[in-house]
Amino acid sequence: MTATDDVIGRIRFNEAGLVPAVIQQWDSREVLMMGWMDAEAVRRTLGEGRVTFWSRSRQEYWRKGDTSGHVQYVKGAALDCDGDTLLVTVEQVGAACHTGTRTCFDADVLEPVVADADSARLAAEMGSDL
């Protein structure tokens, strides 16, 4: 059994046989995108130095950059505490998003109510429950 088989054995794939993979630029630490991998896509990603996803819409392997040139070179990887999410750090060539933006999270920035530990402390002193 290879080291990669051992990793794959620790992954808790969902009922469709897939695991979500968060892709992060290794140096700027931007979250670039989230994609899905089956066991074979994980094997290729960990073994080839390039990120491969499983495309749920096209039902095929999708090695990032093969058509766009926007390759993701693998710099590191980690499995989360309960084995159901992968984090892959990469060197992203060009745009990570198929829409042409640097990350997939650039186009729809939301405006949530924000808070921090200081404002929460202040609110508590004023009797609120943030």
Add this chain to the structure above:
Amino acid sequence: MTATDDVIGRIRFNEAGLVPAVIQQWDSREVLMMGWMDAEAVRRTLGEGRVTFWSRSRQEYWRKGDTSGHVQYVKGAALDCDGDTLLVTVEQVGAACHTGTRTCFDADVLEPVVADADSARLAAEMGSDL
């Protein structure tokens, strides 16, 4: 219709009515964890200044920090290009992971084959296909 309802209307929830939410520390940009939200958890997260998940294992809302004290204060949020992943930037109090580590990705660091644009160029010159 509120702004939050409008956001929720843009989210493509999965067949279980959930969307994955990547949680990132706002300043260090560490990826802390990934959790799941239903529409109500998104509404609370965007409206309360604190992150709330839907716990799939316990089938209940889980406002991060209510029992552990490890609150996640919301600093920003974005929806990805196809509306099926949320990114929430937070101020994390203490450990993000229920195991006590700073992030959920600290415990199982993998050792993938790594590459970068320079090594790929070199390999190409030598006739390989990285």
